[in-house]
Amino acid sequence: xxxxxxxxxxxxxxxxxxxxxxxxxxxxxxxxxxxxxxxxxxxxxxxxxxxxxxxxxxxxxxxxxxxxxxxxxxxxxxxxxxxxxxxxxxxxxxxxxxxxxxxxxxxxxxxxxxxxxxxxxxxxxxxxxxxxxxxxxxxxxxxxxxxxxxxxxxxxxxxxxxxxxxxxxxxxxxxxxxxxxxxxxxxxxxxxxxxxxxxxxxxxxxxxxxxxxxxxxxxxxxxxxxxxxxxxxxxxxxxxxxxxxxxxxxxxxxxxxxxxxxxxxxxxxxxxxxxxxxxxxxxxxxxxxxxxxxxxxxxxxxxxxxxxxxxxxxxxxxxxxxxxxxxxxxxxxxxxxxxxxxxxxxxxxxxxxxxxxxxx
Amino acid sequence: xxxxxxxxxxxxxxxxxxxxxxxxxxxxxxxxxxxxxxxxxxxxxxxxxxxxxxxxxxxxxxxxxxxxxxxxxxxxxxxxxxxxxxxxxxxxxxxxxxxxxxxxxxxxxxxxxxxxxxxxxxxxxxxxxxxxxxxxxxxxxxxxxxxxxxxxxxxxxxxxxxxxxxxxxxxxxxxxxxxxxxxxxxxxxxxxxxxxxxxxxxxxxxxxxxxxxxxxxxxxxxxxxxxxxxxxxxxxxxxxxxxxxxxxxxxxxxxxxxxxxxxxxxxxxxxxxxxxxxxxxxxxxxxxxxxxxxxxxxxxxxxxxxxxxxxxxxxxxxxxxxxxxxxxxxxxxxxxxxxxxxxxxxxxxxxxxxxxxxxxxxxxxxxxxxxxxxxxxxxxxxxxxxxxxxxxxxxxxxxxxxxxxxxxxxxxxxxxxxxxxxxxxxxxxxxxxxxxxxxxxxxxxxxxxxxxxxxxxxxxxxxxxxxxxxxxxxxxxxxxxxxxxxxxxxxxxxxxxxxxxxxxxxxxxxxxxxxxxxxxxxxxxxxxxxxxxxxxxxxxxxxxxxxxxxxxxxxxxxxxx
Numbered sequence: 001x002x003x004x005x006x007x008x009x010x011x012x013x014x015x016x017x018x019x020x021x022x023x024x025x026x027x028x029x030x031x032x033x034x035x036x037x038x039x040x041x042x043x044x045x046x047x048x049x050x051x052x053x054x055x056x057x058x059x060x061x062x063x064x065x066x067x068x069x070x071x072x073x074x075x076x077x078x079x080x081x082x083x084x085x086x087x088x089x090x091x092x093x094x095x096x097x098x099x100x101x102x103x104x105x106x107x108x109x110x111x112x113x114x115x116x117x118x119x120x121x122x123x124x125x126x127x128x129x130x131x132x133x134x135x136x137x138x139x140x141x142x143x144x145x146x147x148x149x150x151x152x153x154x155x156x157x158x159x160x161x162x163x164x165x166x167x168x169x170x171x172x173x174x175x176x177x178x179x180x181x182x183x184x185x186x187x188x189x190x191x192x193x194x195x196x197x198x199x200x201x202x203x204x205x206x207x208x209x210x211x212x213x214x215x216x217x218x219x220x221x222x223x224x225x226x227x228x229x230x231x232x233x234x235x236x237x238x239x240x241x242x243x244x245x246x247x248x249x250x251x252x253x254x255x256x257x258x259x260x261x262x263x264x265x266x267x268x269x270x271x272x273x274x275x276x277x278x279x280x281x282x283x284x285x286x287x288x289x290x291x292x293x294x295x296x297x298x299x300x301x302x303x304x305x306x307x308x309x310x311x312x313x314x315x316x317x318x319x320x321x322x323x324x325x326x327x328x329x330x331x332x333x334x335x336x337x338x339x340x341x342x343x344x345x346x347x348x349x350x351x352x353x354x355x356x357x358x359x360x
Numbered sequence: 361x362x363x364x365x366x367x368x369x370x371x372x373x374x375x376x377x378x379x380x381x382x383x384x385x386x387x388x389x390x391x392x393x394x395x396x397x398x399x400x401x402x403x404x405x406x407x408x409x410x411x412x413x414x415x416x417x418x419x420x421x422x423x424x425x426x427x428x429x430x431x432x433x434x435x436x437x438x439x440x441x442x443x444x445x446x447x448x449x450x451x452x453x454x455x456x457x458x459x460x461x462x463x464x465x466x467x468x469x470x471x472x473x474x475x476x477x478x479x480x481x482x483x484x485x486x487x488x489x490x491x492x493x494x495x496x497x498x499x500x501x502x503x504x505x506x507x508x509x510x511x512x513x514x515x516x517x518x519x520x521x522x523x524x525x526x527x528x529x530x531x532x533x534x535x536x537x538x539x540x541x542x543x544x545x546x547x548x549x550x551x552x553x554x555x556x557x558x559x560x561x562x563x564x565x566x567x568x569x570x571x572x573x574x575x576x577x578x579x580x581x582x583x584x585x586x587x588x589x590x591x592x593x594x595x596x597x598x599x600x601x602x603x604x605x606x607x608x609x610x611x612x613x614x615x616x617x618x619x620x621x622x623x624x625x626x627x628x629x630x631x632x633x634x635x636x637x638x639x640x641x642x643x644x645x646x647x648x649x650x651x652x653x654x655x656x657x658x659x660x661x662x663x664x665x666x667x668x669x670x671x672x673x674x675x676x677x678x679x680x681x682x683x684x685x686x687x688x689x690x691x692x693x694x695x696x697x698x699x700x701x702x703x704x705x706x707x708x709x710x711x712x713x714x715x716x717x718x719x720x721x722x723x724x725x726x727x728x729x730x731x732x733x734x735x736x737x738x739x740x741x742x743x744x745x746x747x748x749x750x751x752x753x754x755x756x757x758x759x760x761x762x763x764x765x766x767x768x769x770x771x772x773x774x775x776x777x778x779x780x781x782x783x784x785x786x787x788x789x790x791x792x793x794x795x796x797x798x799x800x801x802x803x804x805x806x807x808x809x810x811x812x813x814x815x816x817x818x819x820x821x822x823x824x825x826x827x828x829x830x831x832x833x834x835x836x837x838x839x840x841x842x843x844x845x846x847x848x849x850x851x852x853x854x855x856x857x858x859x860x861x862x863x864x865x866x867x868x869x870x871x872x873x874x875x876x877x878x879x880x881x882x883x884x885x886x887x888x889x890x891x892x893x894x895x896x897x898x899x900x901x902x903x904x905x906x907x908x909x910x911x912x913x914x915x916x917x918x919x920x921x
Contacts, residue, residue: 052822077834083826093841102837103827104871139891156830 002064003028004049004158011044011214018044020057020214025271026158029188031181033201037237041131042194045211046160049192050074050083057096058358062157077106082151084161088143090135096122096146097131103154121153124183124332141172145179145211152187161193165200177203198238210234228345232279235347242321243283244344248278257344265296265341280344284311287323289331295338300331314339379832385749389742391759394799398778405777406617417618427457427603427619434599434623437516438581439590440461444521445577449528450570452669457536459656463665470673475526476696476903477681478860480880481896482584483519485680486510487590488687488889493694495683507517512596519587523675524577531573535566541653554656568637575634579627583767585863588882601863604769608867618700620770631765681900688893706894713887716879716895723865726790727858730797731805735850737798739843742813747821764803768863771800775868780860788870796864801857805850845913856906860899 004026011019018041026032034042044154047053049060051067051074060068062081067074074102090099097118104114122128125145135143146170151159165173181204184191195201201208210233218230229235235243246259247277248267255267257280288295289312301320302313310330314321316339322337331337365539408414421427455461489496490510497507509515539562547561548554554770564688586603592602600623607616635821658665686691710716738760741799744750745757763771775796786792814841824834835872862877884892 050826054826075831076822077828077830079826080828081826083823084816085819085823087817087819089381089817089823091820091823091838091842102824102829106833150827284905349787 002026003062004029004192005059005061006045006049007059009045009048009055009060011041011048011053011055017041017214019048019058022058022216024209024216024219026190026192028190029184031184031191031193031206032206033205033208034192034194034211034216035196035198035201035208035237037196040211041214042196042211043162046162046192048192049158050081050160052081052083057199062183080154080157082154082156082159084144084147084151084159084164086163087167088135088164090143090146090150092135095132095134096127096138099135099146100149100153102150102219107154115184117153118149124150124152125179125185131341139167141176144168144176148180148183152183152189152193156189159189159191161191163195164193165195166197173200182202197303210235210237229281229347232347235279235281241283242287243278243279243347244319244321245279248275250275259317265344267344279347282321282325282341282344284322284324285309286342286344287321288342289314289323289325289337290340291337293338295340298336298337298339300333300337303333361761374836382792383740384744384748387652387737387744388756390737391741394795395759395763398771398774398799399762402407402617402620402770402774402776404662405614408614417614418622421615421618421622426598427600430598430600430603430619431622433513433597434582434601435590435626437513437520437599438578440514440517441520441524441581442574442578444517445525445528445581446570446574446603448521448672449525449573450532452525453529453532453536455665455669457533458653459658461658461662461669463666463670467669467673470493470677471526471529472907474523474677474679475908476786477677477900478498478524478903479520479523479584480590480862480877481684481860481899482523482680483590484880484889484896485683486519488683488893489680489692490515493726511591511597513533513592513597516588516591520581520584523587524580525793527577527580528570528573531569532566536562539565539653544653567801571810571907572634572637575630575637579634582623582627585768586877589881601767601769603861604773605867606769608773608776613773616769616773617777620767621650621772623767624765624770627767627798628762628765684893684896684900687890688897693889706888706890707898709887709891710895710898712892713876713884716887716891718872719874719876719879720792720895720898722873723859726794726797726865726875727855728856729794730801731851731855733794734802734854735800735809737800737849738809738850739847741802741806742809743839746810746813747818761803763799766800768800768861769867771796772864772867775799775864787868790873793865793868793873793875796868797854797858797861800861800864801854804857805854808850808853809843809846812843812849818840833877849910849913852906852910855905 002025004024004268006022006024009019010017016039020041022045023042024045034045034340036042036340044053048055053067054073057070058068058315060294062079065074066072091102094102100118100121100355102112104117109117118131119128122131125148127142127145127149130138130142130146135146138146144167147164153324162230163213165176168176180191180193183189195203207220208222208225209216210225211217212231218225218234221359225234226238228256229241230239232243233243233250244257246257246265249256251257251264257265257278259265289298296316297314298314299316300312304311304313305327306324308327309324310327312325312331314323314337321339371754402544406417408416452467456464461467487553488494490508490880491497497510501507510519543565546559547557552560582599583601585605588599589602589605591597592599598606601621604616604619604623607613686697689702690697691701691703691705702839710720741756742758745753750756766774775792776787778784779792779795786795820842821834821838824838825831829837859876861875862881865875865877866881869875872906876895879887880892880895880899
């Protein structure tokens with residue numbers, strides 16, 4: 001069942017286009033991560049869904065109820081969409097109970113019921129017994145959980161999270177991330193989670209939607225986004241890959257890629273590439289380094305010890321590549337080596353995902 | 361069309377007017393009606409709106425030599441007072457924040473006391489000290505055979521500099537405290553001497569704060585009617601503010617209009633300058649304040665500088681108040697302070713005299729009304745400019761703030777023009793005074809409230825709306841409780857300003873609507889200097905009490921003026 005459907009959503013702030021004909025659908029009980037650099041419009045998208053921002057054009061449906069279109073604007077308090085804000089926005093003049101109970105009190109739920117549900121939800125976020133504490137008496141992680149409980153207690157149709165982990169330190173982030181997953185599994189709620197941190201997105205998401213200047217440019221499971229980025233932007237933003245551009249040609253019946261500077265790289269035969277300019281990604285772990293050939297001659301420019309691996313920066317002609325090997329036979333900076341590429345992926349749209357992306 | 365979330369207009373459909381739209385409408389109408397309309401009328405009338413466009417009023421104004429002199433006097437006194445206020449304020453700020461001078465809290469307290477003293481009330485004290493038969497002048501004549509002429513332009517400069525330097529002091533002291541000490545360390549480790557670091561790093565960093573405070577002091581001094589009148593009129597020294605008052609007293613409204621526009625030309629120039637300085641982005645680097653700057657050791661200068669500062673602050677903050685208090689307790693001014701000369705009769709007179717009692721009651725009522733309305737209005741304006749995207753919200757903010765640059769006599773003239781005729785004939789009623797107070801004091805309430813509102817993340821209200829609360833409910837449950845201290849502070853500040861206000865009351869009152877300011881200013885002869893002093897003491901006590909409340913509220917007690 002479709003939980004949220006967005007069609008042709010647009011929003012401008014003066015000269016800046018925050019949302020550009022955006023289309024999106026989510027399913028029930030899905031954790032969708034919207035990933036993009038700051039200023040790509042992801043927060044505007046979230047605020048538009050919550051009703052805190054009014055888009056210029058387009059339509060938003062929640063469970064088939066139209067909450068926004070040209071003539072309709074359902075105010076936020078009638079949308080039943082929960083939101084967790086980046087800096088939590090806990091009300092400083094209310095204690096934990098007051099914060100969490102607020103939405104129930106607004107709905108005039110009976111006191112007994114309020115106490116029961118607040119108790120239940122605090123247990124879910126593992127904060128029982130802190131009802132009478134005030135926000136400033138809580139740690140960052142605890143505040144985060146209160147914000148989550150506050151948004152969940154109203155049993156929203158959708159939970160929106162705006163970079164909720166960005167104010168936590170690294171250890172806590174991982175913990176809260178696991179917690180989020182657990183809570184999502186427990187409640188079966190649909191979550192839309194906005195972040196600029198690709199590692200966070202990979203770890204959390206059922207699906208990732210990558211945004212660039214107001215558009216959703218690729219939507220799919222984390223693995224697909226990582227393995228087969230469809231645009232150069234996605235590839236660069238997901239990071240960790242080498243981007244190589246060149247000309248696809250043929251030599252002795254085999255496909256090759258001619259790089260600038262005249263170097264030639266053999267391409268795997270199963271790649272369906274037409275001759276012409278192409279852009280490829282090569283993941284660092286799919287480059288093999290050896291003392292002897294075959295392969296392209298390269299120079300080690302830099303080595304970084306990462307604990308579980310060593311990352312090298314290699315100069316292949318005038319091309320700079322990153323390669324990752326298991327720590328073992330280490331090479332020194334300046335060593336002359338040979339590299340082979342096991343696998344590379346061309347960038348570019350090849351098949352449309354079943355849903356979610358419209359051709360522009 | 362009805363206004364909708366975030367101030368965007370959408371097509372009307374099955375909805376009644378929202379509280380949000382109503383609230384905004386009220387603020388807009390109030391500002392247009394009470395600020396824009398009277399000021400526009402003043403401008404138009406100065407160009408003879410009724411007889412077609414003419415500059416005759418201005419030609420007439422400049423044909424009179426007295427007006428030239430008054431303009432020159434205005435510029436001379438306010439420039440002079442501003443200059444001395446800057447010298448005193450910056451010097452004391454540096455001594456107190458950056459050197460090892462003792463009694464820092466004490467000095468700050470005395471500077472605050474100076475600030476709390478209404479300038480006109482201070483002037484009452486100074487007249488008793490340096491007037492024709494003043495205590496100090498009498499002594500000086502006996503001992504040295506000379507006396508100080510307080511009733512002079514220089515006297516006006518001195519008194520105004522004393523009462524306005526605290527504004528410069530706080531601006532500079534705050535800026536100095538916020539400046540990252542590592543910037544100075546960096547300069548020092550690059551080989552700069554202490555003096556070079558001070559002049560090339562420290563001063564340029566705090567200069568915008570000093571300049572903007574100086575522009576504010578210029579506005580206040582060129583507007584300061586009461587001091588200029590009290591010290592200038594006895595010797596026929598006029599400034600523009602007092603010329604406008606004189607023109608109005610002779611029912612020469614055209615002249616008052618023309619002079620008003622000329623005066624506003626200068627005060628709003630300073631106002632725009634101040635806005636420009638503040639708007640240029642602050643390049644004061646705020647720090648975590650993890651480290652305090654190293655204090656300059658004054659060495660052998662420490663003692664003489666301390667003594668000089670003690671002398672100055674005692675002389676300016678305490679002596680005039682002491683004089684007023686002692687006069688208020690004497691049977692007759694000039695008697696020695698002995699037990700048989702002391703009396704509480706002057707205080708009883710305040711409550712027994714029908715005129716004074718009525719004035720006190722009027723002031724309390726007017727100030728309360730004005731404080732309530734100004735607080736409400738500035739809450740709305742602050743909300744609109746900080747939280748909505750309403751087109752023209754910048755203009756609303758400007759409209760609410762601009763009266764800061766309108767001197768009392770000018771505002772009074774504009775109010776008379778606007779409210780003398782139906783449909784809103786407020787003239788000769790208490791309401792014209794209340795409206796004038798609201799217009800005059802909203803800028804101060806607004807500055808205080810914008811500051812507190814901006815301190816709260818808009819996500820706080822949004823979280824309430826996302827939790828199912830309507831716009832109004834969210835404001836009531838979340839923003840209102842958070843803003844309450846800021847609103848109470850605004851209320852108290854405006855109330856205190858209303859309580860001691862002089863030029864507006866003086867020019868807009870009628871029989872039965874006299875205020876404390878009117879009694880203080882114009883009834884010295886009829887009720888005697890002793891009773892006036894007693895009333896002044898009451899005003900000061902209420903002022904100090906009010907500021908204690910504000911300090912308790914945890915509001916930033918120094919952001920006034």
